[in-house]
Amino acid sequence: MLIETRGIVFRALKYSESSLIVDIYTEARGLQSYIVNGVRSQRSKHNASIYQVMTLVDMVAGVREDKGLSRIKEIKSACVYRAIPFDVRKSAVGLFMAEIARKTIREAEANPELFNFLYQTFQFLDQTQQPIANLHLHFLVELSAYLGFMPGGDLTLDTPVFDLQEGVFSDNSPAAAYCLDLELSKAFYALLNSNFTECHLLRLPAGQRRQLLSKLLDYYRLHLEHLPEIHSHQILQEVLG
Known part of the structure; x- marks a missing residue:
């Protein structure tokens, strides 16, 4: 069985001399892993760069009901990034x-909804x-x-701090x-009430x-x-200064 779907490349790992195992979050089937044979060889029909992390793709792929690795029949870039590859801050x-x-x-x-x-x-x-x-902070809030486990409640005189364990202002x-301290709770509440x-x-x-x-991250x-x-938050903090 084949499916046609959009996808987001999450990870690509080298496998054997010329192959990759790729994790792609797909619109049609959620998180899927694929084996891509020979993509790192000179005779490959596909450029290995399409499997770089964050790449947005359109693809046709097989579906396996067991836990084995599926295969990709067709894949192409759905959106060519103009800034991310050349901007170290955006890349981080x-x-x-x-x-x-x-x-x-x-x-x-x-x-x-999550895919979109x-x-x-x-x-x-x-x-x-x-x-x-x-x-990146707003992304963490929205993804939660x-x-x-989206944070809940309101910052008020009676509930002035955010409790990470309970997930509410307390x-x-x-x-x-x-618990976050008072100033950090105020900043967090402002973040919650901003949009992307x-x-x-x-x-x-x-x-x-x-x-x-x-x-x-503790939350x-x-x-x-x-x-x-x-791991990547350490690099991110250095890049953003």
Whole structure:
């Protein structure tokens, strides 16, 4: 059986001398893994660059009901990035978002809303002319909604701090375990109430931005079992300064 679908390349691993094993998040079947034989040989019909992380593709691929690796029959680029490959900041943000998506999305089933969110996010990252220093933070917030643990509640005089473990704004002391302090809770609430295209308007000091990233990753670890270690955020922090 063959399916025709859009996809987002999450990862490509070398396999044998000339092949790849590729993880692609597909619109039709969710997260799928494929074996691509001979793509790294000189006689290959396909350029291995199409399997680079973040690439948006149109593809025709086989479907296996068992857990074996499927094969790709046809594949082509669906959108050629104009900025990401040449902008170190955009590249770092994109690689971070791709790593987060790969390590948190595990379902091999269609989720059109989640797919469109990811697809449009990578397109926006490539096309936007606005600053992107807050984009990865907003991405983490929005993705949490699709994963089932969107932060809730409101920041008020009675609930002035965000509790990472409970996932809501709380009346707990800022010193309580897993609670953001007062200033970071205010910044987090402002982030929650911004939208993707305007999150660059938030004036976050670099130190506060680093703290928010660290705490959001803690939030993910608290709400997702067996979350693998995230690596690209260290490079991201250096690039964004």
